[in-house]
Amino acid sequence: xxxxxxxxxxxxxxxxxxxxxxxxxxxxxxxxxxxxxxxxxxxxxxxxxxxxxxxxxxxxxxxxxxxxxxxxxxxxxxxxxxxxxxxxxxxxxxxxxxxxxxxxxxxxxxxxxxxxxxxxxxxxxxxxxxxxxxxxxxxxxxxxxxxxxxxxxxxxxxxxxxxxxxxxxxxxxxxxxxxxxxxxxxxxxxxxxxxxxxxxxxxxxxxxxxxxxxxxxxxxxxxxxxxxxxxxxxxxxxxxxxxxxxxxxxxxxxxxxxxxxxxxxxxxxxxxxxxxxxxxxxxxxxxxxxxxxxxxxxxxxxxxxxxxxxxxxxxxxxxxxxxxxxxxxxxxxxxxxxxxxxxxxxxxxxxxxxx
Numbered sequence: 001x002x003x004x005x006x007x008x009x010x011x012x013x014x015x016x017x018x019x020x021x022x023x024x025x026x027x028x029x030x031x032x033x034x035x036x037x038x039x040x041x042x043x044x045x046x047x048x049x050x051x052x053x054x055x056x057x058x059x060x061x062x063x064x065x066x067x068x069x070x071x072x073x074x075x076x077x078x079x080x081x082x083x084x085x086x087x088x089x090x091x092x093x094x095x096x097x098x099x100x101x102x103x104x105x106x107x108x109x110x111x112x113x114x115x116x117x118x119x120x121x122x123x124x125x126x127x128x129x130x131x132x133x134x135x136x137x138x139x140x141x142x143x144x145x146x147x148x149x150x151x152x153x154x155x156x157x158x159x160x161x162x163x164x165x166x167x168x169x170x171x172x173x174x175x176x177x178x179x180x181x182x183x184x185x186x187x188x189x190x191x192x193x194x195x196x197x198x199x200x201x202x203x204x205x206x207x208x209x210x211x212x213x214x215x216x217x218x219x220x221x222x223x224x225x226x227x228x229x230x231x232x233x234x235x236x237x238x239x240x241x242x243x244x245x246x247x248x249x250x251x252x253x254x255x256x257x258x259x260x261x262x263x264x265x266x267x268x269x270x271x272x273x274x275x276x277x278x279x280x281x282x283x284x285x286x287x288x289x290x291x292x293x294x295x296x297x298x299x300x301x302x303x304x305x306x307x308x309x310x311x312x313x314x315x316x317x318x319x320x321x322x323x324x325x326x327x328x329x330x331x332x333x334x335x336x337x338x339x340x341x342x343x344x345x346x347x348x349x350x351x352x353x354x355x
Contacts, residue, residue: 043205043238043310044243045081047204047303048200048201048204049078050248050307051203051204051311051314052076052311052314053074054251054311054315055311055312055318057073057252058312060258062322066189067196078197079194079198082197082198082201099139099141100142100143100147102144102205102211102212102216103142104142104213107214109274109277112214114133114134114141118274122266123146144205144206144212145266148206148317149269154195154199155318156321156325158188160330162188163325163326164347168346168347174346177348180348184351199314200314203310203317206269208306209277209279210233210283212280213280215280215284217232218231219284226284226288228287229287233287236292237292241292242307250300251308254304254308255308258319260316260320276309282302286298286302325337326338330350335347
């Protein structure tokens, strides 16, 4: 289971490399039509590409230009697969990270008899303590909510650095400093793409009902009054079924408008995963009724809606991370993003490092 802001003489070669890579990725996607045929991993490569691509295509105009348009969407669609492609790096790596893709929620809304999904502890250390008190641990129970929150916080910090770099590259008097800020901004764009892809992956996992339930691959050894299947349904649903039958346009059409929950990232993540968990029983009922056989339209609609939920949530989280970054601080000694954007100071020493 489981650029904006760049002078050609300084930044041109790096920008050209990125543009060439983006063109190759975009061409590959267009050549593959809209079915995204590929190898099946968590949500399948197809599903994660769809979520990453559609979320970026739906970003509003107030976000940086380097994150919008077909090249950016193609990049993030590919990078959304990365956490699955990391697997096999080694025993220590895999044993620590694999559980970040899922959360085993019981029928009573608790995580393996421990903390309730609606009231998860604030840190993974506190989460681990609560699980151990219930005879479990986060390697068994999964820690997907913390993967999402951590990735969101990293993206917000990335945005904060990029804001400072791009503002300082225009406002500071020292030409050497301005050149350094332009270059650092470009490097930040690459980091943002990578980290946004990581966030895309975990948000995508969080829209798949079987990633947020103890019934993750067949109903399992639990009370089963409706006689739900014990078949290994996880992989075939999120992989082969999506790859073979779910179309990009169907997912795009099912996306919902941006919604500001006016809540913390932690609260938003809990609510998102709880909503997904509510689709576990409907999934099994639909499977029992033959809704995933031979590309049945009911299964297509179910999968498209769940993928759209992931793309919609990802778009919202990227918007929220960008807006939150305007109130952040970066560097050491720390400087406020708002002060640099207002042209009040040269943040070179804080970003380049005073040591």
